[in-house]
Amino acid sequence: MTSPIELKHIQGDIVPGFPKKAESFFFFEIENVDAFRRELNKLVPLIATGESVSSDKEAIRHQRQSSSSLLPVAFLNIAFSAKGLKKLGFDPAEAQDDGFTNGQFADAKELGDDLKPSSSDPDWIPEFQKAIDGVLLVAGDSKHSVHRHLRKALALLDGTVKEVLNLFGHVRPGKEDGHEHFGFEDGLSNPVVKDLGTDLSGQGPVNQGVILCGRDGDSISDRPSWALDGSFLAFRLLQQLVPEFDQFLAQNALQVGDPTVNGAELLGARLTGRWKSGAPLALTPLRDDPELAKDPKRNNKFEFNPDSQEACPFAAHVRKMNPRGDILLEEFINPHRVLRRGIQYGPEVSAEERAQNRTDMDRGLLFVSYQSSLRDGFQFLQKSWANPTTFPPGKTQEPGQDPLIGQIVDPDNQGARSMTGANPGDTGSTLDLGFQKWVVAKGGEYFFSPSIPVLRDVFSAGFTIQGEI
Numbered sequence: 001m002t003s004p005i006e007l008k009h010i011q012g013d014i015v016p017g018f019p020k021k022a023e024s025f026f027f028f029e030i031e032n033v034d035a036f037r038r039e040l041n042k043l044v045p046l047i048a049t050g051e052s053v054s055s056d057k058e059a060i061r062h063q064r065q066s067s068s069s070l071l072p073v074a075f076l077n078i079a080f081s082a083k084g085l086k087k088l089g090f091d092p093a094e095a096q097d098d099g100f101t102n103g104q105f106a107d108a109k110e111l112g113d114d115l116k117p118s119s120s121d122p123d124w125i126p127e128f129q130k131a132i133d134g135v136l137l138v139a140g141d142s143k144h145s146v147h148r149h150l151r152k153a154l155a156l157l158d159g160t161v162k163e164v165l166n167l168f169g170h171v172r173p174g175k176e177d178g179h180e181h182f183g184f185e186d187g188l189s190n191p192v193v194k195d196l197g198t199d200l201s202g203q204g205p206v207n208q209g210v211i212l213c214g215r216d217g218d219s220i221s222d223r224p225s226w227a228l229d230g231s232f233l234a235f236r237l238l239q240q241l242v243p244e245f246d247q248f249l250a251q252n253a254l255q256v257g258d259p260t261v262n263g264a265e266l267l268g269a270r271l272t273g274r275w276k277s278g279a280p281l282a283l284t285p286l287r288d289d290p291e292l293a294k295d296p297k298r299n300n301k302f303e304f305n306p307d308s309q310e311a312c313p314f315a316a317h318v319r320k321m322n323p324r325g326d327i328l329l330e331e332f333i334n335p336h337r338v339l340r341r342g343i344q345y346g347p348e349v350s351a352e353e354r355a356q357n358r359t360d361m362d363r364g365l366l367f368v369s370y371q372s373s374l375r376d377g378f379q380f381l382q383k384s385w386a387n388p389t390t391f392p393p394g395k396t397q398e399p400g401q402d403p404l405i406g407q408i409v410d411p412d413n414q415g416a417r418s419m420t421g422a423n424p425g426d427t428g429s430t431l432d433l434g435f436q437k438w439v440v441a442k443g444g445e446y447f448f449s450p451s452i453p454v455l456r457d458v459f460s461a462g463f464t465i466q467g468e469i
Helices: 033-046 050-066 082-087 098-102 103-111 141-155 242-251 262-274 290-294 317-322 349-355 380-386 452-459
Strands: 022-030 074-080 132-142 163-168 231-240 343-345 366-371 419-422 430-434 441-449
Touching: 033 074, 033 141, 033 452, 050 163, 050 343, 050 380, 074 141, 098 103, 098 441, 103 380, 103 441, 132 141, 132 163, 141 163, 163 343, 242 262, 242 419, 262 317, 317 380, 441 452
Parallel strands: none
Antiparallel strands: 022 132, 022 163, 074 132, 074 441, 231 366, 231 441, 343 366, 419 430
């Protein structure tokens, strides 16, 4: 009988998630396995747990009420690729997740990532084509806090790892804080995990096993003991072509017969399924409602009309990712929910880029999702919901690709992406999204984030616990 879950046993970025203004993802290769396992024992006390992060979040909340200054905080978590687990002496196949075992590089073609000319290999940055054994996630209130905490962690590992790549992300400035680079509020629809948070939206929590291995709702019943309360981490380096996206919206601005409606903003909202404030189209289809967006009891309390895309297109990003109403039973949606914990990277769009409608400086999203099954979580969302033109199913008009992250998988049929329903006055018409993607995958990897007891007693101790959950 598995004992009840405890937040002190879970890495804190999974639940409740790091509060952060900046974050580094330090991808590493293990150079000396025996020495690394010894030094890992020293690192474990520095790793932020769900319990410690919850406490720090409460302290940050009180600080905000009494002062405008930020509370100096920093958090550390660690995760391992299948290659890393194998180096440590564990069989990654025991986790029974083929995506994890094979790695994201092998999965890139099926995800629909761009391929190199005359090649089946993804057109990724070189670092993600090298061996990566693990990643240190370091987040905090500032770049200074993050870099200082990362140096402390690397000092504890004492030269046992070699840097492959260090990616730095940060929230956007001023009023854009919390918004991704296209301008839309991010992270509003993360689910609450049963007994590990309070659901204000009325959607209801997801079972613990949707996110954490070995718990109720996990689709695999015989995980190895080292997987209990761990979670698979999908990391993606996603470049966003913001000037090009904005140009498309301006060139295809909608005309709805109301001169007070901004046609370009409306089109952007219909591609996304929410306004930039985060207000859902399903509740306010013609104009933004920032007050609605700010209300956690209302901004997720809606379902889509399964027979219509007048209020929100079938293919809109948030509808593809959570087709509430289109699939009537929650038990067919909840197993595919994930916790998103990413952060933006890169500079704001310059005046020159806006004038030329061309991206010159790299920016985008350091995407992170947690789930107990990559097959049921990230991979399913991309391959079965975002990419196919026929999802959501059973519609009178074929929905088309997710306009933001949907990709054409067949390299021999790289035509223009398209969707229906973009025009609320003519929902049967098709909008040609063009050949150019606005979100371009430049690399990534799948990792496993172990529980604190497993990190302390198994991975860092030189022996393996026998048996299954």
